[in-house]
Amino acid sequence: MRDPLGHLFPNLPRHVRVALDWVVTIAGAVLIVLALKAWIINPYRIPSSSMEPTLHCARPAEGCESSFSDRVLACRVCLRFAAPHRGQIIVFHTPPLALVKCGAGGTFVKRLIGLPGETIKEDKQGHIFIEPPRGDSFYELDEPYIQTARRLADTTHFGQSWQVPQGDYFFMGDNRAQSCDSREWGAVPRKNLIGTVVFVYWPPSRIGFR
Numbered sequence: 001m002r003d004p005l006g007h008l009f010p011n012l013p014r015h016v017r018v019a020l021d022w023v024v025t026i027a028g029a030v031l032i033v034l035a036l037k038a039w040i041i042n043p044y045r046i047p048s049s050s051m052e053p054t055l056h057c058a059r060p061a062e063g064c065e066s067s068f069s070d071r072v073l074a075c076r077v078c079l080r081f082a083a084p085h086r087g088q089i090i091v092f093h094t095p096p097l098a099l100v101k102c103g104a105g106g107t108f109v110k111r112l113i114g115l116p117g118e119t120i121k122e123d124k125q126g127h128i129f130i131e132p133p134r135g136d137s138f139y140e141l142d143e144p145y146i147q148t149a150r151r152l153a154d155t156t157h158f159g160q161s162w163q164v165p166q167g168d169y170f171f172m173g174d175n176r177a178q179s180c181d182s183r184e185w186g187a188v189p190r191k192n193l194i195g196t197v198v199f200v201y202w203p204p205s206r207i208g209f210r
Contacts, residue, residue: 050173074195102180114170
């Protein structure tokens with residue numbers, strides 16, 4: 001049987017058809033990878049300690065607990081079929097103010113804490129309280145992913161509160177004292193959200209769903 005290119009171009013020399021077949025195969029593979037990154041899933045590296053110990057960054061950077069930074073996969077398509085929900089770890093484009101407040105901007109990875117229209121309050125022990133839109137009382141957010149020592153270390157924002165605009169989302173890092181987040185530069189518009197972190201694929205000792 002002839003190869004597919006042989007059917008299309010029967011008069012081409014075999015070595016030319018083989019070369020073209022490789023070109024088509026490689027180009028197709030590249031297009032598939034680009035399509036996956038653009039619409040389905042994308043890899044990211046954790047660059048800072050703001051999500052320690054949930055997501056590791058590499059020593060000797062300040063606050064990092066591992067020899068290697070976690071590499072994660074963010075599901076881009078997930079946010080097309082379901083609204084973001086509290087507690088998810090999400091990759092997003094930062095608002096412009098993040099560059100001013102944090103000295104860095106671009107793409108951040110944080111945990112979603114506040115939903116559109118909510119009021120967020122941090123008490124004097126670092127506990128987070130939520131008041132729903134049009135609500136008249138706060139309830140404490142259960143955060144088993146926050147270690148007590150890390151919670152108490154972040155005294156900067158004790159006693160503060162924030163209003164989340166409609167259509168925006170409020171993000172915080174798990175390592176609160178070393179996280180420059182929505183408490184500093186505000187909420188993030190829905191269009192800035194890239195994808196939800198679903199899996200750590202490197203290093204081998206850290207492989208697993210998140």
